[in-house]
Amino acid sequence: MEGMEKEILFSRDAINQRITELAADISRDYAGKELVVVGVLKGAFIFMADLIRRLQTPCVIDFARLASYGAGSTSSGQIVITKDIEMEIRDRDVLIVEDIVDTGLTLSYLVQAFKERGPRSLKVCAFMDKRLRRKVVFEADYVGFTIDDGFVVGYGLDFNEKARFFPDVYIVTNL
Ligand code: 5GP
Numbered sequence: 001m002e003g004m005e006k007e008i009l010f011s012r013d014a015i016n017q018r019i020t021e022l023a024a025d026i027s028r029d030y031a032g033k034e035l036v037v038v039g040v041l042k043g044a045f046i047f048m049a050d051l052i053r054r055l056q057t058p059c060v061i062d063f064a065r066l067a068s069y070g071a072g073s074t075s076s077g078q079i080v081i082t083k084d085i086e087m088e089i090r091d092r093d094v095l096i097v098e099d100i101v102d103t104g105l106t107l108s109y110l111v112q113a114f115k116e117r118g119p120r121s122l123k124v125c126a127f128m129d130k131r132l133r134r135k136v137v138f139e140a141d142y143v144g145f146t147i148d149d150g151f152v153v154g155y156g157l158d159f160n161e162k163a164r165f166f167p168d169v170y171i172v173t174n175l
Pocket of ligand 1: 043098099100101102103104105106107150151152153157158159
């Protein structure tokens with residue numbers, strides 16, 4: 001992180017406001033149902049914590065972790081589940097909560113893997129969507145913020161494991 005130059009992209013206030021809107025949308029869509037919210041580690045943990053505390057509908061939570069082969073900050077295409085959820089999702093309403101949809105490879109893989117377990121419904125909520133970077137067709141059902149490109153940190157998102165603890169989201173300007 002030494003030498004990382006950054007500019008604020010989304011302030012904690014803007015994030016708060018947007019999450020309140022997202023939680024209202026999700027609560028309306030799942031009224032009367034109990035959600036299984038699956039957070040994708042590590043990046044989504046703060047977003048998920050804020051989101052579920054604003055839901056008006058009950059939920060249970062679990063976590064998954066995936067890895068993509070290849071070094072650096074971009075996916076190379078080979079995805080594996082390194083930590084699976086512990087809950088049974090057959091006939092449940094499942095909402096995957098992810099930090100960023102970038103190439104779309106990670107979420108395409110996870111959605112396919114979960115579909116094979118027979119959930120009643122399966123949707124994805126992404127904190128951020130980098131629409132221009134897709135390598136596969138993938139649409140999240142709920143999106144917090146859309147950006148074109150650039151590398152972002154803070155609010156759970158890391159740069160070599162650092163910067164996750166920043167309360168605001170920054171764009172790194174000297175990568
Ligand atoms: P993809 O959609 O390419 O399979 O992978 C998305 C994952 O790459 C995200 O879950 C996130 O962990 C990581 N990622 C993509 N873009 C960024 C970014 O701008 N900042 C950070 N910190 N991680 C990113």
